[in-house]
Amino acid sequence: MSKVSLTVNGQACDLELDNRTTLLDALREHLHLTGTKKGCDQGQCGACTVIAGGHRINSCLTLAVMHQGDSITTIEGLGTPEKLHPMQAAFVKCDGFQCGYCTPGQICSAVAMLDEVKAGIPSHVTADLTSHPQLTTDEIRERMSGNICRCAAYSNIIEAISEVGRGEI
Amino acid sequence: MKFETPATENPIDQLKVIGKATDRVEGPFKTMGRARYAYEWHDVAKNPAYGYVVGSAIAKGRIRSIDLSLAKVSHGVLAIVTAENAGKLGKGEFNTALLLGGPEIQHYHQAVALVVAETFEQARAAAGQIRIEYEKAPGAFDLAAAKDSAPMADKITGGVAASKVGDFEGAFAAAPVQLDATYTTPDQSHAMMEPHSSLAKWEGDKLTVWTSNQMIDWGRGDLAKTLNIPKENVRLISPYIGGGFGGKLFVRADAVLASLGARAAQRPVKVALQRALMPNNTTHRPATIQRIRLGTTREGKITAIGHDSWSGDLPEGKPDGAVHQTRLLYAGENRMTATRLAVLDLPEANAMRAPGEATGMMALEIAMDELAEKLGIDPVELRILNDTQVVPDDASPPSKDDPQDRKGDTAANQAGKGKRFSQRQFIECLRLGAERFGWNKRSAKPAANRDGMWLIGQGVAAAYRGNQTTKSAARVRLDSRGGVIVETDMTDIGTGSYTVIAQTAAEMLGVPLNRVLVRLGDSSFPVSSGSGGQWGANCSTSGVYAACLKLREMVAQKLGVSATDAVFSDGRVRVGDRDVPLGEVAGSAGLVAEDAIEFGKLAKEYQQSTFGAHFVEVGVHVATGETRVRRMLAVCAAGRILNPKAARSQVIGAMTMGVGAALMEELAVDKRLGFFVNHDMATYEVPVHADIPHQDVIFLDETDPISSPMKAKGVAELGICGVAAAVANAIYNATGVRVRDYPITLDKLLDGLPDVA
Ligand code: FES
Ligand code: FES
Numbered sequence: 017m018s019k020v021s022l023t024v025n026g027q028a029c030d031l032e033l034d035n036r037t038t039l040l041d042a043l044r045e046h047l048h049l050t051g052t053k054k055g056c057d058q059g060q061c062g063a064c065t066v067i068a069g070g071h072r073i074n075s076c077l078t079l080a081v082m083h084q085g086d087s088i089t090t091i092e093g094l095g096t097p098e099k100l101h102p103m104q105a106a107f108v109k110c111d112g113f114q115c116g117y118c119t120p121g122q123i124c125s126a127v128a129m130l131d132e133v134k135a136g137i138p139s140h141v142t143a144d145l146t147s148h149p150q151l152t153t154d155e156i157r158e159r160m161s162g163n164i165c166r167c168a169a170y171s172n173i174i175e176a177i178s179e180v181g182r183g184e185i
Numbered sequence: 186m187k188f189e190t191p192a193t194e195n196p197i198d199q200l201k202v203i204g205k206a207t208d209r210v211e212g213p214f215k216t217m218g219r220a221r222y223a224y225e226w227h228d229v230a231k232n233p234a235y236g237y238v239v240g241s242a243i244a245k246g247r248i249r250s251i252d253l254s255l256a257k258v259s260h261g262v263l264a265i266v267t268a269e270n271a272g273k274l275g276k277g278e279f280n281t282a283l284l285l286g287g288p289e290i291q292h293y294h295q296a297v298a299l300v301v302a303e304t305f306e307q308a309r310a311a312a313g314q315i316r317i318e319y320e321k322a323p324g325a326f327d328l329a330a331a332k333d334s335a336p337m338a339d340k341i342t343g344g345v346a347a348s349k350v351g352d353f354e355g356a357f358a359a360a361p362v363q364l365d366a367t368y369t370t371p372d373q374s375h376a377m378m379e380p381h382s383s384l385a386k387w388e389g390d391k392l393t394v395w396t397s398n399q400m401i402d403w404g405r406g407d408l409a410k411t412l413n414i415p416k417e418n419v420r421l422i423s424p425y426i427g428g429g430f431g432g433k434l435f436v437r438a439d440a441v442l443a444s445l446g447a448r449a450a451q452r453p454v455k456v457a458l459q460r461a462l463m464p465n466n467t468t469h470r471p472a473t474i475q476r477i478r479l480g481t482t483r484e485g486k487i488t489a490i491g492h493d494s495w496s497g498d499l500p501e502g503k504p505d506g507a508v509h510q511t512r513l514l515y516a517g518e519n520r521m522t523a524t525r526l527a528v529l530d531l532p533e534a535n536a537m538r539a540p541g542e543a544t545g546m547m548a549l550e551i552a553m554d555e556l557a558e559k560l561g562i563d564p565v566e567l568r569i570l571n572d573t574q575v576v577p578d579d580a581s582p583p584s585k586d587d588p589q590d591r592k593g594d595t596a597a598n599q600a601g602k603g604k605r606f607s608q609r610q611f612i613e614c615l616r617l618g619a620e621r622f623g624w625n626k627r628s629a630k631p632a633a634n635r636d637g638m639w640l641i642g643q644g645v646a647a648a649y650r651g652n653q654t655t656k657s658a659a660r661v662r663l664d665s666r667g668g669v670i671v672e673t674d675m676t677d678i679g680t681g682s683y684t685v686i687a688q689t690a691a692e693m694l695g696v697p698l699n700r701v702l703v704r705l706g707d708s709s710f711p712v713s714s715g716s717g718g719q720w721g722a723n724c725s726t727s728g729v730y731a732a733c734l735k736l737r738e739m740v741a742q743k744l745g746v747s748a749t750d751a752v753f754s755d756g757r758v759r760v761g762d763r764d765v766p767l768g769e770v771a772g773s774a775g776l777v778a779e780d781a782i783e784f785g786k787l788a789k790e791y792q793q794s795t796f797g798a799h800f801v802e803v804g805v806h807v808a809t810g811e812t813r814v815r816r817m818l819a820v821c822a823a824g825r826i827l828n829p830k831a832a833r834s835q836v837i838g839a840m841t842m843g844v845g846a847a848l849m850e851e852l853a854v855d856k857r858l859g860f861f862v863n864h865d866m867a868t869y870e871v872p873v874h875a876d877i878p879h880q881d882v883i884f885l886d887e888t889d890p891i892s893s894p895m896k897a898k899g900v901a902e903l904g905i906c907g908v909a910a911a912v913a914n915a916i917y918n919a920t921g922v923r924v925r926d927y928p929i930t931l932d933k934l935l936d937g938l939p940d941v942a
Contacts, residue, residue: 036306052218054224054380055379056866061460100213104216104217111830114835115426115429116220117378119216120218161874164873166378167838168839169834170837170873170874170877171877171878171879174874
């Protein structure tokens, strides 16, 4: 067992955890923040995506004890019922989900992904590495491919992200 | 209410709410992460224990010994459930293999133990300490090897296993143009994003299970049967389901083991199947081998059409119904279909999205493309030329009192001759699709188009899927403030049930959508159709229609007027010059109506089906053979579309699964050891964002009054039927390489690609 302190969605959390506890299980089973989903528990699906220190990560692939002092944003930290985050609102409007199980991961991933593009980080499909990447649909598709949606709302998710991205970039 | 005559004008036809592209009512919950799935009920069971499943390491044989001694003393362990200590268990009506194996093992990764511990980490660690010695028995794992000795199946879903009309053999032999080709489709996995999960809690002899299940009442019955307890003692709760696609139609090991674990540990227990266990532990779509024979006149009229299909399953299992659509889609005087079922010792084969047609159309619609090329006829035109407005082969389902039906013999088929489709806008789908897609720009000659390193091709395929109807009940409450609550055990597996049910109640009672609260997925609610076979939306909303009709009558009765004179709108009811808020009529006690829709003989008198056409453009890389889908269009004729936004999402999801089937999805069978090798989400490849372009869907304007009072039909499975063949045909058009063995991976194309120039 180890003590670990995290800041989750702006709130300080002190936990005492089995060292083997993933960040994902710390969130879901210990903090009862079940918005972050477990699809595979082995880094293959993206359902567990959260934003840690500004970067999107698969929370099933990292132990909670490795995040001492880190700031974590989960889906619960993005918007409120009264005021959805623009990405959440765009997903609702564009029907960017069906069963909803991949959705929190898609949304967290999309939010952090836009920041990556903003920061000028290239992707596999960026043609010119010396100029700032553009937010084309091909760029979004490439950058979002770690988030599987078996219901396959892909076409709609791309619309939702493009809509938010156009406003931001 | 009984639905026995075609629907006439009714309140749904107002289309004030129904037919609108409304956002999903549960959308904010899902996008905020507040929708609660089976593993997430922290408030109902404060301190649940965690279960971890151990799967069999052999495919067939026996457990010789099982040593729990180390696991039992492992940290935090509360109980270990095995077949030895679980007591006598039954088998669910919908299950083929037992959900807890031992000592006999029926398939690889069949559950053999559940370790229950204080934490997930402890349960997992202890599971690794269980030592099992097995005694392997030889098994059959190779469909191709078992094919020739496979006997005729008893039946397929929705019909007899084999059928004959006219003289197929004679007509085929005499046909001036013939096609005789064999196609194979692999085993496929549902790979829904939420693993099968359950939280079980006992209170005395009463069991409540929060689970992830498409068919609440089937699940309740089968869980009770498996545990040998009365059905009344079981409650299932499943308001949100993270995808199913047929993989959650039935009770699976998570629910049974969580229940047994909770009994043993005397504490609520939750269990999620580990991802790597799912493909072998649960069900899958079986592989098929399909032989298609088509004989035509020189002008392209089909005179003989034959479809043989082979699949495999465990003893007492079921065949894939791949021949189903071949009885109904194209004309032709002389016909045959036959379904053979081999016994295989692979995991349990069962339903996956559009079982039957999904695989059958993968073969039939390549065959039609091959035939078109032989005839030198455009593939769209060939399909139009062979349209039929009557059912060519009415091979009805077998019934106990009619032994003839079992054989699907000619006499039975004659009786069905002339049976019509309730609606059949197949030609319209093809024509409109061809126009919108720009089909006339396609070159009939393969490998004729190039864009840099990419060979470009277009393909078309028909879409066909039956429309099934089944009883569905609902309860509707009206409160004193005019709010409406709908309760039914219907499930929303991503299909939009919450939304279309809310729309139905709002339309029927004339209240705004936001005054309707829909509660689903609880076995304490009236029994619905559940979600399967694309019947959910049409049947469950029809059940809600029936209950609302009853509620309208109650309101009218309270006002002392006839329900037909009352107008329900804007939250008020008007009769003559009386105009009263609905809530006022309901009074402080409120009003509650419960009813069910029951479908009668219309389902037998008419063939109810949904039709469509898929158009696909691909690019195939001339050097690597990589296929990229560039454009996709589906045109669907599926009755009234209750919510075009949700319906479109169902169709694009199905189209994507069809791309998966065409290009990548395959459970690889280890034929020596008898298991699916690629049993996780990295190795069982499904389409990701980068694989899927923007998708277009067009719904034809259609109402089907024979189907239901909603005049709707299913659409979620129509979308997958034919897509894979459209992709395959586009690849052929791009490259000139005809692949008859799915999935069409680059290794199957490389040898045939034109030279890189
Ligand atoms: S649950 Fe973490 S990637 Fe699938
Ligand atoms: S919405 Fe179901 S997996 Fe994406």
